[in-house]
Amino acid sequence: MENTIDNIRAQMRKGLLDYCILSILGKHEAYASSLIEELKAAGMIVVEGTLYPLLIRQKNQGLLDYRWEESTQGPPRKYYVLSDKGREQLAQMDAAWQEIIESVNTLKRI
Amino acid sequence: MKKVFNISLASRSFTLEEDAYNRLSEYLEHFRTRLAASSGVPYTQNAEVMEDLESRIAELFAQEVGTNGRVVKLELVERVTRQLGMPDGAPESPEAGPAPTPGNTPVQKKIYRDYDNRRIAGVCAGLAIYLDIDVVLARVLMLVTLVAGLAGFWIYVICWIAIPEALTPTQKCEMYGLPVTAENLARFAQSTK
Numbered sequence: 001m002e003n004t005i006d007n008i009r010a011q012m013r014k015g016l017l018d019y020c021i022l023s024i025l026g027k028h029e030a031y032a033s034s035l036i037e038e039l040k041a042a043g044m045i046v047v048e049g050t051l052y053p054l055l056i057r058q059k060n061q062g063l064l065d066y067r068w069e070e071s072t073q074g075p076p077r078k079y080y081v082l083s084d085k086g087r088e089q090l091a092q093m094d095a096a097w098q099e100i101i102e103s104v105n106t107l108k109r110i
Numbered sequence: 111m112k113k114v115f116n117i118s119l120a121s122r123s124f125t126l127e128e129d130a131y132n133r134l135s136e137y138l139e140h141f142r143t144r145l146a147a148s149s150g151v152p153y154t155q156n157a158e159v160m161e162d163l164e165s166r167i168a169e170l171f172a173q174e175v176g177t178n179g180r181v182v183k184l185e186l187v188e189r190v191t192r193q194l195g196m197p198d199g200a201p202e203s204p205e206a207g208p209a210p211t212p213g214n215t216p217v218q219k220k221i222y223r224d225y226d227n228r229r230i231a232g233v234c235a236g237l238a239i240y241l242d243i244d245v246v247l248a249r250v251l252m253l254v255t256l257v258a259g260l261a262g263f264w265i266y267v268i269c270w271i272a273i274p275e276a277l278t279p280t281q282k283c284e285m286y287g288l289p290v291t292a293e294n295l296a297r298f299a300q301s302t303k
Contacts, residue, residue, distance in 0.1 A: 010199065032162060033169060047195020052162045053145060056155045075121050078162070 013044055017054060019097065020044050022063065022082065022090040029081040031069075055080065063089055114181055120165035122172065130184040133292045137191045137202070138164075145197045159197070166194065184293070219287035222276035223269075233269040236276070239285055 017039075024030060024038055032055065039045045058064045063086035068076040082090065115131040117124055126134065141163060145156050170190045171182055196202055224235035227245065238248040256262030276285045279298035288294045 014199070032166060036166075045199075047199055048166065048193060049141065049163070049195040049197050050199045052159045052166075053148070053155075053197045055162065056158045059158075060155060075165075078165070 014050075017044060017050070018058065019090075019093045021051075021054060021058065022086055022093065025064065025080055025082040026087065026090050029079050031077045031079050035080065058086070062086075119168040119171070120161070122168045124168070124171055124175070124182055125179070126182045126187070127184060129292065129296065130182050130187045132296070133184055133187045133191070134167075136292055137187070140202050141194075141196060144200075148198050163194065217284075217287055217289050220281075220284040221273055222281055222285040223273050224285065225275045225277065230266075231270045232275060233266055233273065236273060236285065237269070 020039060020042075021035065024035060030038070032051070035055075036045070036048050036051060039051070040048075045051060055064065059066065059080075062083060064080050065083045066078045066080045069079045070076050113128040115126050115128065117126060117131065117134075138160070142156065142160060145159060167190060170193070171186065174186055175182055191202070219240055221240045222236050223232035224239055225232045227235040229235075229249065234248040234252055235245050237243075238245040241248075252262050252266060254262070255265060274281075276282045279295040280290055282298040283290045283294045
């Protein structure tokens with residue numbers, strides 16, 4: 001099957017999406033569509049629909065917070081920010097990610 | 111001339127043409143169903159996800175049509191729904207595929223009796239569509255086998271019993287090998303009236 005590699009790639013991205021969202025929000029707060037743009041530009045998501053359930057889940061886990069901000073055109077928009085708990089988790093994920101990279105590289109060298 | 115619907119999406123008002131409105135309702139329904147089916151999200155969170163999704167749709171619509179009374183057309187809804195996709199990243203409806211060019215991508219044909227163009231039970235008309243031959247040719251062949259020793263009679267009776275007739279618009283799409291999209295369904299829905 002030729003789409004197996006696509007499948008694997010999709011699985012990898014999916015697993016890392018949580019981490020990516022937290023990473024972006026660790027740099028700056030963002031509203032959903034700018035999050036989407038960054039993730040899309042980096043090639044992490046193909047369709048946007050995958051993101052919304054994740055955001056809400058992370059928010060309900062207490063990793064994210066949001067506040068409403070007035071916008072120049074249209075109704076107020078949701079700005080997502082990282083909570084303290086989210087910041088903690090991000091630090092742990094950073095460490096885990098480094099570990100994984102090192103593990104894979106070590107395995108490849110052997 | 112087309113009928114329009116006024117809707118409110120994330121407290122913004124939009125005017126949608128009828129087919130665009132139908133497509134959008136269908137999409138939101140699909141999204142909600144898929145969301146409920148995916149295990150990661152408890153049911154209570156779904157309303158919030160739908161809220162976020164709707165406000166994103168409103169944002170994308172507003173970018174296109176602005177606020178000066180332009181209507182949202184089907185083409186825009188198709189584009190937006192393609193961009194948004196499903197919560198699990200899979201195609202919206204597995205049997206129709208992601209529908210990159212709706213109405214043009216051939217899908218697997220299914221055999222049905224074409225009841226709308228029937229002479230007796232629509233067997234020949236259905237076979238003609240399935241095999242992509244002329245209906246007249248199918249009928250002539252059937253008659254020839256009928257005259258030459260009654261085989262045609264039994265073939266016809268067996269086909270009549272074995273092949274279901276295409277009654278619903280979905281079945282008609284399958285009969286012609288068209289993807290089951292809102293557009294195609296509407297086409298057959300009108301032709302049956």
